[in-house]
Amino acid sequence: MKYERIRNFINGNFKPVSSARTLIITSPTDGTPLAEMPCSSAADLDEAVKAAKAAFPAWSKTPIKERVQVFFRYKYLLEKNLQELAELVSEENGKTIGEAIAEVEKCIELTEFATSLPQLITGEVLEVSKGVECRTSHVPLGIVAAIVPFNFPAMVPNWTIPNAIALGNCMIIKPSEKVPLSLTIIARLLKEAGLPNGVFNIVNGDSEIVNAICDHPDIEAVSFVGSTKVAKIVYRRATQNLKRCLALGGAKNHLLVLPDARPDMTAANVAASMSGCAGQRCMAASAMIGVGAVDHIVEKICAEAKKIIPGQNLGAVISKESKERIERYITEAESAGAKILVDGRGITVTGKENGTYVGPTVIDYVTPDMAIAKEEVFGPVISILRTNTLDEALIIENASPYGNAASVFTENGGLARYVADNASAGMIGVNVGVPVPREPFSFGGWNESKFGVGDITGKSSIEFWTKLKKSTTKWNPEAGVNWMS
Missing domain, CATH: 3.40.605.10 (Aldehyde Dehydrogenase; Chain A, domain 1)
Structure with a gap:
């Protein structure tokens, strides 16, 4: 030892x-x-x-x-x-x-x-x-x-x-x-x-x-x-x-992305939120709800995710069992009809072959009934759900049994306030991917x-x-x- x-x-x-x-x-x-x-x-x-x-x-x-x-x-x-x-x-x-x-x-x-x-x-x-x-x-x-x-x-x-x-x-x-x-x-x-x-x-x-x-x-x-x-x-x-x-x-934290969100800033925040600490944090973004036409932002999120390299700027998940569980969620979502845009399964890091790594993973067209949309994955995985309206997105967010965090990405102050007022979460972010309060504000x-x-x-x-x-x-x-x- x-x-x-x-x-x-x-x-x-x-x-x-x-x-x-x-x-x-x-x-x-x-x-x-x-x-x-x-x-x-x-x-x-x-x-x-x-x-x-x-x-x-x-x-x-x-x-x-x-x-x-x-x-x-x-x-x-x-x-x-x-x-x-x-x-x-x-x-x-x-x-x-x-x-x-x-x-x-x-x-x-x-x-x-x-x-x-x-x-x-x-x-x-x-x-x-x-x-x-x-x-x-x-x-x-x-x-x-x-x-x-x-x-x-x-x-x-x-x-x-x-x-x-x-x-x-x-x-x-x-x-x-x-x-x-x-x-x-x-x-x-x-x-x-x-x-x-x-x-x-x-x-x-x-x-x-x-x-x-x-x-x-x-x-x-x-x-x-x-x-x-x-x-x-x-x-x-x-x-x-x-x-x-x-x-x-x-937690099952939702990021609501509106079409007017700044693409570069949003993509960088979403990617960092889902992959930081290998996604093993209760404030990680694990579900993104795209409201309306957000394909241009999704493309940039994928580009950002591909910059995240296991063993370099992405750490390991805690155990072999965790790696297997996370990869099982991805496979089940794919089998249920979701589209894997960036696939982090089967990763081995050269020189650290016995390490337990999962690569950044972006999954699109996830539906609210899928396990990966409802359950805490605790890995570097973002599931993208699609809605036509902000109210539909809030229905999905409110339906989650959890309530740690929710964030909205938009340039519209009125819509940001609407989400802050109506999201069922104790910690809210506006254009912030991980809305952890700083001291003296409390965490809960x-x-x-x-x-x-x-x-x-x-x-x-x-x-x-x-x-x-x-x-x-x-x-x-x-x-x-x-x-x-």
Whole structure:
């Protein structure tokens, strides 16, 4: 193995896992075995919870302006170690080094937001009656957990780590069993930044640990990012155990392209949206709805797609199983009557023959009843549906059970506003292929793309990671008494 056996991070130290059951972590880039990962048991989780419980009283009582000093230092260390972390992200996930660098840069932005939290949770105070004051304050929940996916080994953990911990909680994080290595660097950097032992803990494993997290009586809240199928399971199990839960699921994001859209800009955005991170992101465009005469734009999209070369500016998909599943969607669509304009099946990269690559794929004349039009493919594939009117396009978009993102490409401001008002999605783009909000605006979709209240990043996350305390104070009995006091 290229790396030593993976260990949990508990109470400020890397510790061996008690279980003998293991998984092999393999790089999708070239098939290289990277490390052996033992699957933790409930006993390992108990050890992490015990460490977090011991750390919580002191950490939660530390003033937030002192807590965020850790994240000022952590931000500096992310910048200093950007290349090392990006290379590991690329190696274990398969994305290009440029995409991995951008991922770490997003981690830096997320951390920067966390350092601003003292200015955002000052609470409110009001004299509600003569001599009577009401005050609100945000109080940490206690021990919280984050269950994170394979597609962003560094960024998605940092959706939760800086905010949850800066707000006074102690955290247990469960990495994807496909990409557990990047979080080892993050743990090292947090410790170097001065985070007290026990405040941040990593427990590696598979579904057994997910279930144990949802069931553990000392864990107050759970965040999850992954497929909708699993998000529903986690949400139901966690809330059944009376925990807060925010579970983000999959997506089927629609790009509505109107005939007046700028051809070059639209084509470049559509191609980048469907192929970035090999299409393995919940904000990727996977369905384009061409409204009216858009053949000239489709031609340019195909030209842009042909510039995307696997192994060069297109990374690998996560596994052999993913490659087979994506190619099966393409083949089924072709058999159902869709037209393959750019075909990414059967790709092998010279020198990386054991890598798992799917080339950029453009499929035209897809109909709404096809599986590829309805289901999340999670690969570098764009399906093109055709309508005559914008209202017909919105009917297709609204019919999707998902609701992460929708974008419209047009030069008409009125039509853009019409789409923004009527699309059933939590994040809207106008001439933007991947409408991810930047901090301090929060990330979160609608419908079956999210289960729970609030969003996972930005200002909205404050409500999820804290509980509100209300205090009413009266000191002057001479002020008299009325119904308000």
